[in-house]
Amino acid sequence: MKNILIIGSSGQIGSELSIKLRSIYGEANVVCGYYKPPFPDGFFEAGPTVEIDATDISQIAKVVKKYKIDTIYNLAAILSATAEKYPKRSWDVGLGSLMNCLDVARECKCAVFTPSSIGAFGSNTPKDKTPQDTVQRPNTVYGITKVMGELLSDYYFTRWGVDTRSVRFPGIISNLTHPGGGTTDYAVEIYYNAVRGEKFICPVKAGTFMDMMYMPDALNAAVNIMESDPSKLVHRNSFNIAAMSFDPEMIYSAIKKHYPDFVMEYDIDPLKQAIADSWPNSIDDTCAREEWGWKPEYDLEKMTANMITVLKERKNI
Ligand code: SER
Numbered sequence: 001m002k003n004i005l006i007i008g009s010s011g012q013i014g015s016e017l018s019i020k021l022r023s024i025y026g027e028a029n030v031v032c033g034y035y036k037p038p039f040p041d042g043f044f045e046a047g048p049t050v051e052i053d054a055t056d057i058s059q060i061a062k063v064v065k066k067y068k069i070d071t072i073y074n075l076a077a078i079l080s081a082t083a084e085k086y087p088k089r090s091w092d093v094g095l096g097s098l099m100n101c102l103d104v105a106r107e108c109k110c111a112v113f114t115p116s117s118i119g120a121f122g123s124n125t126p127k128d129k130t131p132q133d134t135v136q137r138p139n140t141v142y143g144i145t146k147v148m149g150e151l152l153s154d155y156y157f158t159r160w161g162v163d164t165r166s167v168r169f170p171g172i173i174s175n176l177t178h179p180g181g182g183t184t185d186y187a188v189e190i191y192y193n194a195v196r197g198e199k200f201i202c203p204v205k206a207g208t209f210m211d212m213m214y215m216p217d218a219l220n221a222a223v224n225i226m227e228s229d230p231s232k233l234v235h236r237n238s239f240n241i242a243a244m245s246f247d248p249e250m251i252y253s254a255i256k257k258h259y260p261d262f263v264m265e266y267d268i269d270p271l272k273q274a275i276a277d278s279w280p281n282s283i284d285d286t287c288a289r290e291e292w293g294w295k296p297e298y299d300l301e302k303m304t305a306n307m308i309t310v311l312k313e314r315k316n317i
Pocket of ligand 1: 080117182184185
């Protein structure tokens with residue numbers, strides 16, 4: 001049985017990963033660390049919940065020792081568009097927290113999962129079927145922190161034997177906690193507008209393709225890579241994983257099948273457009289499939305049907 005610490009458990013991924021990990025490993029065995037206060041639905045009180053500023057190593061070390069943690073899910077990050085406004089903060093949160101986790105993990109013999117991103121690629125990376133091992137010279141500070149995070153995690157594995165593993169997440173579409181400040185956030189917000197009966201203003205141009213993934217698949221990836229047989233892993237930090245690639249017109253059409261009167265217009269955000277243009281259109285996830293059995297369940301149609309069903313059932317979205 002694992003003893004897990006999640007750093008960033010009130011964020012977009014952390015809030016749902018907390019629920020998933022507690023359902024698998026038991027509520028008492030998953031410590032939810034948060035920086036911003038957790039959402040107030042009583043969930044976090046079901047198991048240990050602690051305030052942690054991951055840029056302070058002593059706070060991580062204290063919790064890891066107190067709860068005898070053996071696995072850290074380090075989700076602290078500032079997403080791409082916000083990071084461009086606060087580069088120093090993005091660096092401190094993205095890499096400072098990771099370095100702290102890795103040093104504590106080395107001392108206390110923990111495994112560490114830290115997500116990377118499609119943002120770890122840049123405009124001179126092959127755009128279609130982007131290979132696992134390829135050019136990584138991102139144009140954003142977020143992407144730079146992700147590349148450095150991949151290298152640092154591999155370094156701690158080869159140099160110190162810390163069991164680091166990671167995936168490059170595409171844009172993640174979810175219905176519990178909003179992302180905020182990401183370039184791919186439009187693909188979440190569009191569903192909320194459709195269900196509320198409001199027009200959607202899209203910040204990136206038609207024809208802008210990016211990889212996307214529904215949250216249940218992202219959660220399975222985070223769990224399964226940490227459960228996988230280490231002797232099968234040729235790569236570690238980080239694996240390409242893919243589920244679907246679409247542009248704004250494709251997600252709009254998928255939603256219109258459910259809401260024929262739904263209207264989308266464009267008002268391009270130059271920063272988000274530039275970031276999106278520097279990222280791949282679609283990435284090749286063969287290595288993840290071969291080395292640890294990665295396989296997504298949701299495509300655009302199936303995700304759209306589920307998102308709309310869930311959001312319709314919820315009041316005050
Ligand atoms: N969803 C992230 C962003 O848009 C990419 O990993 O910043």
